Each structure stands twice: as C-alpha cells, then as structure tokens.
Amino acid sequence: MGGKDGTRAGIVELLAPQNVFTAVADALAGLALGFGGLAAVPARGFWLLGACAALYLGGIALDDYCDRDVDARERPQRPIPSGRVPATAALAIAIGLFVLGLLFAFAAGALLPAAALGVAIVLYHAVLEDTPAGFLNIGICRGLDVTLALAIAPRVAPLAVVVAIALTAYVGTLAYLSRDEGGDALERTRRAAAAIAWLALAVSLSLSATPSPFFGGIFLFAVLARGMPLFLPLWSTAYAAAIARAIGGGILLIPLFDASFVAASGHPLSALVVASLMLPATGLRRFYSPT
Numbered sequence: 001m002g003g004k005d006g007t008r009a010g011i012v013e014l015l016a017p018q019n020v021f022t023a024v025a026d027a028l029a030g031l032a033l034g035f036g037g038l039a040a041v042p043a044r045g046f047w048l049l050g051a052c053a054a055l056y057l058g059g060i061a062l063d064d065y066c067d068r069d070v071d072a073r074e075r076p077q078r079p080i081p082s083g084r085v086p087a088t089a090a091l092a093i094a095i096g097l098f099v100l101g102l103l104f105a106f107a108a109g110a111l112l113p114a115a116a117l118g119v120a121i122v123l124y125h126a127v128l129e130d131t132p133a134g135f136l137n138i139g140i141c142r143g144l145d146v147t148l149a150l151a152i153a154p155r156v157a158p159l160a161v162v163v164a165i166a167l168t169a170y171v172g173t174l175a176y177l178s179r180d181e182g183g184d185a186l187e188r189t190r191r192a193a194a195a196i197a198w199l200a201l202a203v204s205l206s207l208s209a210t211p212s213p214f215f216g217g218i219f220l221f222a223v224l225a226r227g228m229p230l231f232l233p234l235w236s237t238a239y240a241a242a243i244a245r246a247i248g249g250g251i252l253l254i255p256l257f258d259a260s261f262v263a264a265s266g267h268p269l270s271a272l273v274v275a276s277l278m279l280p281a282t283g284l285r286r287f288y289s290p291t
Contacts, residue, residue: 010084011093014064015057018252018284023056024049025255025277026145026167032262032270033146033160034153039270045152047108051101052145055114058097059121059141065090066126098122110151117144139172146258162206163261169199170257174250177234177243185238192246193234200224207264216264219271223256252281 027048028038035041064071064080065087072081079085098118105114120141128134143164150156177192200223207216230249233242255277263271 007084007089010079010082011089014061014079014085014090014093016060017057018281019060020053020056021277021281022251022254023052023142023145025258025274026142027052027148028274028277029163029258029262030146030149030160031153032267032274033157033163033265034149034155036157036265037267037270038273044108045149047104048110048114048148048152051104051108051110051114052117052148054097054101054104055118055121056145058094058101058118059125061090061094061097062122063125063129065094066129105148108148108152110148113144113148113151117141117148120144135172135176136168138175139168139170142171142254143168157265159210159261159265163258166199166203166206166261167254167257170196170250171254173199174247178247189234189238189243193231196227196231200227203260207260210261210264210266212264212266212268215266215268215271216260219256219260219263219275222275223253223260226256227253248285252278252285255281 031041031045031048032038035045064078064085068080068087068090071078076082080087080090102111102114102118105111120137124134124137124141128137146160146164146167150160153160173192173195176195177189179188204220207213207220210216227250230246230253234246256275259271259275262274
C-alpha cells in the first residue's frame, strides 16, 4: 500500500486507536464519580473526554517518534521506519493532538490539570519510559485521567481518588510487566502477577465499604473472571506470548475496572456506559495490537 492511502493507514496504526477508548473510560468514570452519575454532568464537562482522548493519542504518536531509531532495528514494519509516516509528520501529529487536548480541557474548565497530565505524558514517552520511574509515571498519567473531573466537580469524591490510585498501581504494573530487561524473566512475571493479586484484594476490600457494594461486586467479578486467565499463567511462564496476552488483555480491562468503582458509588447505569467502552476497544483489537 503506498501513496496517500498508505500514509493514512500508517497514521491510524501509529495512533493505536483501540486503546484510546480505555483512556476515555477513565475520564468518564471520573465525571460519574465527581458529579454523582453521568446524568448530573454539565454539558461542558464532556469536553474532558475529548481532552483525554487527544492527549492520549498525542502521547502515542510521540512515543513512536521517540522510539523511531529502536523501531528501525527491532520493528522495521512500524509506520515511521517503514516510511509510511515521516518522522516529522509523527511529531507534528503529536504536537497538534496535545494542543487540541488542551483546547478541549480549556472548554471544560480544567486547563491546568490537563496541562499537568500533558507534561506527565511527555515526560514518560520522551524521558522516563525506559527507567524505573517510568512505571510510576505512566500509572500516574492514567490516574490523572480520572482526577481531571475533580477540577470541575462540585466536590472531591473520595472514591474517585481511590480509583485513581488503584488505576495508577494497575497500569504501572502492566508497564513493569512490559519491560524487556535482563535477569530472571519468570521472577519478573511472578512479581507482576503477585502485585495484580494484591491489588485485586485491596480493590475488593475498598468496594465493600462503598454505598453500593453489590453492584460494584458484580462488575469486579467480571474483571476478575476476565483477568484471572490473563494473569495466573504468569506465575508459571515467562513466554513472550503469555506476557503480551496479559498486557493487551489487561489494557482492555480498564473500562470494566473503572466501571466497578462507578457501580459501587451507586450508579450502575453510568457504570454500564463506562464499561461499554470495552466494546470498540475489543473490536479494534482484531486490526491493531493493543500493546
């Protein structure tokens, strides 16, 4: 495929569009928790969904730009090293998406926290990705997706803070699992699997003290039912295929993860809306890698 069609296809592949729905789910959960259900969110609040989407996609484009030399050696089929997307175009797309995200955040009334999120995203992809601090940094980016809503919400919802912390730990663990580092790979996968198990226990305990633990428990059960086949094998294998399956499937679980907290707050219909973002993410997984 060449010419304009090849460039367009390369740009879509560059942006990994399926994962953006998981970032939008984070912001949607934050709105539902901050305003007491999605029905109570003012119209301007939904600009935050566009802000999170644009900032996330800008980070993905920036990541490919920063990794272009490594990709040229290890993944020459990627859009930039294959020549389908010029490196300068990828950088321009990243900058344009960051500007668009900040404009959306300004429309929502959350420019400063969105700018902080943008800085965290740039730090991760341009500086910290291959460092130990990168695990925490990328997790914080996801947590900030949730807490953006608190800048415009009428109150600080404690459960929104809890889900932001839990999401930070979860995504940070997935980032740790994705590291291709020396040493005992099985030990690394076991540490990640153990961290996920402890997090599941902590989330279960936290949801038991919420206004609606029954509905929260239903969604959490769905998370565990889908997550256990992904993460349990990591205790006994460090095969690349098992790790990739756990990371990809774990990312796609994020809307359901977020929905558990929204349901536990007493808003099951809003939780269903958040969880429904798994559908386009899962559907697009057939065409694009989620990792």
